Amino acid sequence: MLRFAVRRLLQMVGVLLVLSFLVFVWLRSLPGGPVSALLGERQTEARREALEQALGLDQPLPVQYLRFMQRAFRGDFGVSTQVLPGEDALDIFLTRLPATLELSFFALVIAIALGIPLGYLAARRKGTALDTTTVISSLVGVAVPVFFTAFLLKYFFAVEWNLLPVSGRQSIGLDATRVTGLFVLDGILTREWDAAWDALKHLVLPSVALATIPFAVVFRITRASVLDVLDEDYVRTAEAKGLTARVIRGRHVLRNAMLPVVTTVGLQVGALLSGAVLTETVFSWRGVGQALAEGFLQKDYPVLQVLIMAAAAIYVLVNLLVDITYALIDPRIRTR
Amino acid sequence: MTSETPQPPPQRTSYADRRKQRLDALAAASADEEGGVSLILSAWRRLRRNPVFLVGLAITVTFVVLALVAPWLAPYDPAARPLLDDIRPQSNPVPGPEPGHPLGGDDKGRDLLSRLLVGSQQTLMVGVLATLFGLLGGVTLGTIAGAFAGWADSLVMRIVDVMLSIPSLLLAFTIAALASSPSQWTLIVAIATVQVPIFARLLRGSMLGQRASDHVLAARSLGVKPHAIVFRHMLPNALGPVIVQATLVLAVAIIDAAALSFLGLGNPDDRRPEWGQMLGAAQPYLGQEPHLAFYPAACIIVVALGFTLMGESLREALDPKTRR
């Protein structure tokens, strides 16, 4: 087990190293780039050259990469050129991370809390109206562009009915103590209940919007996997033992059906990160996704580089954790 | 084939006699001299009765046909701006329906209906080409990995690992965002790239399955040349799940294209409309003129649904577990 983890961890480091090189070379081989980003409208050729020299961008690529790696090993990944000029790119990631974590966590909770029970029900009632409706609506949910969903959600819940805030993470003027950067948790930790409640209200719409895709996936995989398990001989054995429906559902069906769901949930972290780019943009959610979107548009390469690498690292790491969890909960792997 | 004349109880007869007996019986059993029914055909026969598949198929076919005939069907050139003079940025930014323009125009005075119709062409093209390129790349990599074990396999799978380590849409964003001159090809390439590792891994998996299968072993033992084994036996059989996946990916590709366009990473040239792009362009009007976003969104949803329904039922039909 430990071996498995170490092995995967080493693999991960390798993958990330290669990725860092690819991203570095790729970013630098594109037009535009930091210089144009920094200069803006008032640029001239002379200023351009001066800047390139000042930044060492006139050096050959391998030299630049080596310098980058040297600095990277010291934890210095360069500073933002556009998103938050002058700010350490890694700091940007770190300050933005809690927001994205909070959002993704709630989205995942929603996706799981809805996806698994509905998936189970749909599988149990395969072919009925309930099944068809849920399947189709999950597909529709995936196909509706996030900004459209978000617009509707905001329009009705925030503007028309005034139930929830439109965007942002916290009401203006609310003087809340920050501990972890996860606002809801902070509110709870410091017992500033109004702050926690306020943060929670801000979370609802974006996390619902972000949850659509993971929900659909969790729902579908649960349904498929429950259908598979229902066909399994051991469920028939359990039935033959005369066990109660509850025991069969919980101990025999769901427990086994959850195994593939666990892996899927890990893979959903990728979807969450991708989705965060859109969701955070439309909800002015100051998270990693929004920084990514800004980085893309403003060609802030140092920030992009850090964020892409970090996203990859998180993704790979989470999946590593998921695999380990899986191995822990599946005795067939655990007891090898 | 009723045994009018009861056969004598079996006894030791000559080989020739018995062979003749068997032949007679079998010839009668399979009297039809027609050619056989391939797996695909028999899957189709099953699918033909599956309402989910039929709905998906109907949607898909409708839109494909629409895409093909759209240029003739569309009342206006999608790039022409017949309603331009009606536009006033404040009072009338988006011309409403009027005779000859049942859905009105867009914010550049172009006929919305025509754009929607012709949009099916571009949208499907982006979807199909992205999927095709993704498939091509994935199949190439997957074939290399699956056909040659050893270092070629390891190398390919490491490449795939690297590609997979970036969340898919994020990778697409990156590619599209960093393109030097954005066009619909950027979009296609971005989406295709994302699909490559997925197809590659899928294909490799099923190629490995094929590799270990008895019929490939049989071909080997027959002395069939290695390349023929790969291309005649392994690849065609391994391709099944990949094709099914491709149908599903088509839907995803169309949705992803919309997401990219939303982020402003799509094709800036909108003379040949594409739904994702129309949707992205409708963003500023969400508040005042939501129909501008609604129509393309609805089209995307329906088409994506069509492909997904088709893909899912195909998957089910080809899945040996559900086959009875």
Add this chain to the structure above:
Amino acid sequence: MSGSTGLDQARGARTAAQGEVLVEVRDLEVHFPIKSGIVFDRTVGHVRAVDGVDLTIHRGETYGLVGESGCGKSTLGKAILNLEPPTAGSVVFDGVDIASLKGEALRTERKRFQMVFQDPMSSLDPRQTVEALLLEGMRAHGLDTDKAATHARLRELMSAVGLPPSGLKKYPHEFSGGQRQRIGIARALSVGPDLIVADEPVSALDVSIQAQVINLLQDLQDELGLTYLVVAHDLAVVRHISNRIGVMYLGGLVEESEAGELYDVPLHPYTRALMSAVPVPDPTLEDTREQILLTGDLPSPAHPPTGCRFHTRCPWRQETRCDTERPELRVVQVDGASSGHRVACHFAEQIAAGEIQRHEVEPELELEGFGGPDGPPTPPEAYIAP
């Protein structure tokens, strides 16, 4: 024209040479590496699927191989055809050492030895018509030069296995299990082999169909003078079709004998137990016969027991030799046992003579290697990238 097709020619050539040695297997070993490692895979052990097998197959005979699941029968069969490259040992086929052949040389040689598989469905490419399947081997060996002759040969092949020619245009899934197995046999015949290795050719079939295929195999042998190596776990089937039988246990042959004699005078304790375990459709016999019930399961071929591989389950196990010294296959002097009857048991004579009595065996629990995946499965790709 049709009178002098390949099948007939081959028949003429072969019937002449009955009795000569066709295949000579010496010290054959197939070990599968068990890999593991933190960064790079290292080989940490071997599954000794086939672990030192000697056998000889004569032209025109049927050699049967029986044994429990996992004892290495299939691997041995494949290794003989070099479909599974042997780790050590030689397989001399008609004077050529196939085990050392590689690449094109091996490929061209393949037309002389063919295989028939257990699962008639999975061993036929579902996407090819029967005609394509049959033609393929002929193409690969340049046997399809003349269109008309090829056509005739295809029909002949079909009729040889008792299928109507109309079947050529069909796909494997349109046939019943028995018919599919016939197609598999026809495919093996298509290149005119001398030897056919049949790996459990009937065990996937219903009893009534099984009999049809067994008869077919025998008929074809009669007619074409084929040599068979039949692998099966059903002792009755093997005994029915084989001239000689080898009994395998955990990667090695424990007994080899003429078919009838094996039943009449089983020498190895394992053979006895195996024989007594086969249920017979005769209530009277069933009620009276004495069963030798083995305890425990087949040990893992990754960690085979020392000495005699069977000693952990052997009811005649002796304190000495059994767990230290691996017995060789040898001819023993026992009543009724002929000179072709070899057994790998230190105490075969004593057991046959009743000098050693059966005793209870405490089952040893095998707690390894009963399957289970290596890592978490990946869910369907569609769910990975929505």
Add this chain to the structure above:
Amino acid sequence: AATLASCAESERDGDGGSGGGDDGTFVFGAAGAPEMFDPYYATDGETFRITRQMFEGLLGIEPGSAEVVPELATEWTSDEEGTEWTFTLRDDVTFHDGEPFNAEAVCYNFERMFDQNDAGQVAGEYWGYVMGAYANDPENSLYQGCEATDEFEAVISISRPTSGFPTMLTLESLSMQSPKALEEGDANGIASEGEGFSFPAYADAPVGTGPFTFGEYDEANGSITLARNDDYWGDAAQVSEIVFRVIPDESTRRQELEAGSINGYDLPNPVDWAGLEEDGNSVEIRDPFNILYLGLNPEANPQLEDLRVRKAIYHALNREQLVQTQLPEGAAVATQFMPDTVSGYNTELEPYAYDPDEAKRLLAEAGAEGMTLNFAYPTEVSRPYMPDPQKIYEALRTDLEAVGIKVKVSTASWNGGYLDNVSGEPGKYDAYILGWTGDYDSAYNFIGTFFGNLKDNDFGTDVMPWGKQLADDLKAADAIVDEDERGAAWEEINRQIMEEYLPGLPISHSPPALVVGPGVDGVIPSPLTAEEFDTVTVGGE
């Protein structure tokens, strides 16, 4: 407004019914995060909007116009040559940190701006732009020195007379900052790091003299809070607090305004103007102070060297229609390269008529029928002079194609190479859409920027026979000390540019707007988009 109050204000403050007058919070929706808070290094409007509330320059701008008025300096005079300027300063001003504002402080500021390290020289964009050089290259610098001749009198010398001085002192970048804070915060300690600059601590804690002081920047929530400066030398601000909330998405800003959780935002989409007004908001339209033009580059396409071709293209454009259908109300067809509010505007010029036939004739005459233009427009950008570049391009393209010009389109994103390609030497595009928003009231800030630099300008005028002449004329006019004389010179140059040279095609001026919610009063829209919020009140039905 009830909802507004409850959302926009601290919930902890209890009931948010701050009914009126001189208190309350003004919440403004910003489209982007500020770069940092030192206006000297800042380059973008989002940053300036914030620093403007905290900093003041020697000279100011009359709210609602582009006119220069006294601010920290009460008066200024120059010597004969126009190279020595004496500024009399206010004597009642202290910085937010309590430091006195005096001539020493002024000179400290100028020296600080002048004396920049390598990184600072690239980052201090506006100084470089208006002053030309830094302390390490004093020959080329307009700024020559500053002397505190009295406690409240400072003399600034410049190398040559120019129309831009002292108007340029209204630039936000040249605002006065507390010397002590600059010193302590190591304000000039900018360094290049990787591919960007890292800013010193000062940039996070700015100290000025304005009506608002820096509160805090809550990065996690994307909000910047400024507090009223109760010791302000002028009239204290009406609201006690301004909060800038970063809301990058346009439709979200609008929804926030509708939900009452912000009180205003800049550059509302023209499409929304009517709807916003209907909902009780007020859309404040500023006078246009910008120019949108079609740049032509004869270096990239020699056919453009022919004046007839350039005129033909101009006649081909239906600018009336473009302005009416693509630009917000208040936009106007341009007759020259500057808006009419700038002195030196030539009122006698008439717009080139939309005349496709004439265009075709001219093209035929020049032998350029069916010519191909490599035409470019930027993506991922929206500027006051071009709310939607793509739409403008669309319109222009249609017109050009109508007279038989083939259009080959190129695009690049604003930061992703578009500007590089336009400004490169030589530029990559034959024709491109670009524009300019004036920094202050100066003709040279417009046409001088465009054509004053012969070697390195976007119009490739160095290959034109008159290119040098034009550049020289511009410099000469700029150096005229007498204002009326100078105005006449500008008018003449404008006429020449439009009638004889036509190096590019001015298209339009567009009014940018600002929207504030119900109950917000006192916003004075500025043509320079330089609103100061000290007069703003929030509340009241």
Add this chain to the structure above:
Amino acid sequence: MSTQPLHPAPRHGEPLLAVRDLRVTFGRRGEEPFRAVDGVSFDVRPGQTVGLVGESGCGKSVTSLAVMGLLPTRGNTVEGSAVFDGEDLLSLSPAQMRDRRGADIAMIFQDPLSSLNPVIQIGRQVTEVMERHQGLSRKEAMPKAADLLERVGIPDPTARLASYPHQLSGGMRQRALIAMALACQPRLLIADEPTTALDVTIQAQILALLKELVVETGTAMVMITHDLGVVAGLCDEVNVLYGGKIVERGDRHTLFARPRHPYTVGLLSSIPRLDAPRGEPLSPIPGSVADNLPWDDACAFAPRCPNALDVCVRETPVWDGDDVVGLRCFNPMGVSR
């Protein structure tokens, strides 16, 4: 031929289970319904072992599943009755049926690996039946489970309680399944091909175990298999199924000694026997199940039958016999035509 039976078969007692005219059809909408079981009747008396034999697809499993109420909930219809202990199982509510299953009637299945829940420890899987039907707590049930495992011959039973199915060999798994089935001392045990997936030596162990347990506990058993050899050694009464109907029934001695239905004869002559002289070619039944005729107006077996008469393809043969012996044939073997 007339050796003593395995154990005295109380033929004349009240049947424990009486299946009458059981019919199961499968069919989706729009499809011709498929009759998997077509009027099957048989009795099982206490202590008796009844065999159901036949080729793959003849309806053996469906019969047993129908009796157990374990057929899929949709897509099938079940008619007829299965009276167990005075109650018609087929008319019980699902909840009542749950109370019977595992307690009064238990079942073991063919594939011992897939029939065990892979993620739950063996002990737990054994105890849950006792918890369910005997109201024991898990603590109380554990030692009993260990006893059970010991009884079915699993070495080191206490340690094995904590094992997962994949840690046991095929034979051990099947033993564990048997332990589970016997946990509540059921009166009827249905074994659906319990040894098909196992090797002969292991099969012999399991069959011996079953024999022993049946005698020890007095449990009645329905043995489903396609292996005539298994039936010959184990069953008191044998039913031969073909195409969803019982075509022949008899006690094992009579049936094997004087098979009368051509299908039974065909089956017996198809299999090579260890005790028969070598060299004789087998006499297979021609054709395959695919050639069956519908039972409605014919004998389903007629197309493959060496004895078929004209009437065989026109009329359905009727059951000639009772609940002890019987035959469904117009022209049985050994009777002159």
